[in-house]
Amino acid sequence: VSERETAAIVTVGSELVEGLRVDTNTAEIAREVQRRGFRVAEATSVGDDQGELAVLLGRLAETHRLVVVTGGLGPTHDDVTRDAAAQALGREMAMDPALVDFLQPFVARHTEPRSAAQVLTQALVIDGAEVLAPANGTAPGQVLATAAGTLVLLPGPPREMREMLERALARFTPVRAAARELGVAGMPESDAQHAAQRALEGRGGIALTVLAKPGDIRVILLDEGAGEAGLDEAVAAVAAELGEACYATDGSTLADVLVREAGVARATLATAESCTGGLVSAAITDVPGASDVLLGGVVAYSNDAKVHLLAVARELITEFGAVSAEVAQAMARGARERFDADVAVATTGIAGPGGGSQEKPVGLVWFGVATRLHVSSTRRLMTGASRGAIRARSTSIALDLLLREVRGL
Numbered sequence: 001v002s003e004r005e006t007a008a009i010v011t012v013g014s015e016l017v018e019g020l021r022v023d024t025n026t027a028e029i030a031r032e033v034q035r036r037g038f039r040v041a042e043a044t045s046v047g048d049d050q051g052e053l054a055v056l057l058g059r060l061a062e063t064h065r066l067v068v069v070t071g072g073l074g075p076t077h078d079d080v081t082r083d084a085a086a087q088a089l090g091r092e093m094a095m096d097p098a099l100v101d102f103l104q105p106f107v108a109r110h111t112e113p114r115s116a117a118q119v120l121t122q123a124l125v126i127d128g129a130e131v132l133a134p135a136n137g138t139a140p141g142q143v144l145a146t147a148a149g150t151l152v153l154l155p156g157p158p159r160e161m162r163e164m165l166e167r168a169l170a171r172f173t174p175v176r177a178a179a180r181e182l183g184v185a186g187m188p189e190s191d192a193q194h195a196a197q198r199a200l201e202g203r204g205g206i207a208l209t210v211l212a213k214p215g216d217i218r219v220i221l222l223d224e225g226a227g228e229a230g231l232d233e234a235v236a237a238v239a240a241e242l243g244e245a246c247y248a249t250d251g252s253t254l255a256d257v258l259v260r261e262a263g264v265a266r267a268t269l270a271t272a273e274s275c276t277g278g279l280v281s282a283a284i285t286d287v288p289g290a291s292d293v294l295l296g297g298v299v300a301y302s303n304d305a306k307v308h309l310l311a312v313a314r315e316l317i318t319e320f321g322a323v324s325a326e327v328a329q330a331m332a333r334g335a336r337e338r339f340d341a342d343v344a345v346a347t348t349g350i351a352g353p354g355g356g357s358q359e360k361p362v363g364l365v366w367f368g369v370a371t372r373l374h375v376s377s378t379r380r381l382m383t384g385a386s387r388g389a390i391r392a393r394s395t396s397i398a399l400d401l402l403l404r405e406v407r408g409l
């Protein structure tokens with residue numbers, strides 16, 4: 001594909017235009033499409049309106065070499081993308097027998113006859129389309145030849161979209177290397193950015209993007225001519241400059257790395273969570289293979305729960321308060337012992353917006369870490385952060401503390 005050929009991206013769903021969901025598909029698709037030499041000329045979100053969508057697709061299909069559409073391929077009445085695309089291209093649709101077979105088990109789950117029939121609408125294929133079989137959903141994708149090039153229809157759920165996009169774009173040769181993503185924890189965003197910029201000095205053909213999530217920074221290197229080898233060298237240089245704060249250079253999350261490294265070290269983990277309410281164990285169990293390393297966790301929100309479930313001495317709570325180094329340590333020790341784990345982490349803090357005091361303001365969080373040999377605590381103050389940000393950042397910090405402990409075992 002020559003650099004001047006254009007692409008358009010359309011995300012379909014009333015939830016996207018009404019502000020109920022944030023469109024993340026466009027960004028992902030744009031990156032992949034640009035890697036293949038296209039210039040993204042238009043990106044639009046539209047509601048679930050067949051007529052409007054058909055008009056839009058008709059115009060885009062005549063204008064752009066590539067049009068990628070996501071969403072609205074499901075079985076419900078508001079899924080109008082198939083019909084709209086058929087209408088736009090002036091083509092008929094027909095049931096694909098292989099897809100009908102594939103959908104039978106899903107049809108069988110429905111007792112309402114009309115629901116069963118609806119499920120089968122996903123087997124409707126536009127004349128001349130190549131079917132992209134669903135790998136982790138029920139909605140197939142479709143690839144169509146248009147007046148100006150190719151129209152690709154993909155499901156809306158990002159996981160399904162991502163996997164199918166790769167297959168749909170396999171026909172276009174990448175002219176750029178895939179973006180590299182480094183994970184950084186325990187360092188302010190601007191420090192990470194400056195470290196990366198230092199490492200990239202004198203290296204051409206690379207664009208730098210720094211995305212900060214609470215407590216977790218993603219340093220992204222985009223190929224602008226450096227190529228695979230140039231990008232690999234840049235990743236190594238940036239990682240060296242970031243030092244131990246850089247926990248991954250392959251796009252892995254903190255939890256991914258923790259599960260992987262704990263598995264290699266044969267270390268078992270446990271959690272004792274107050275202010276994070278289970279987010280730490282949720283992040284760990286989000287990773288396939290977590291069962292090899294995570295033994296369990298306790299959400300001990302009340303003082304009584306801390307005493308009864310984690311054997312925290314009530315006197316510690318009375319004397320130092322639930323948000324204290326002493327209680328964080330006792331929680332970690334209690335979880336480690338209850339689960340007989342090698343490493344346990346504990347969180348206890350004031351997530352706000354209420355409940356803060358002069359001495360213990362909103363955003364104060366104590367973390368405890370216990371191993372078979374020692375117990376320690378860490379204090380963090382997240383001034384000005386929202387409840388959500390405090391809990392998310394605390395989760396990243398707890399995962400990072402576990403990872404450091406596992407690496408030190």
Ligand code: ATP
Binds near residue numbers: 013072076
């Ligand atoms: P299915 O109905 O089979 O799940 P679909 O193709 O009909 O697939 P939608 O119903 O449009 O997909 O979307 C399903 C969900 O996927 C949405 O509720 C939303 O959470 C997510 N989603 C859809 N489009 C986007 C998008 N552009 N960005 C991020 N998430 C999206």
Ligand code: MG
Binds near residue numbers: 012013071072073156
């Ligand atoms: Mg929909």
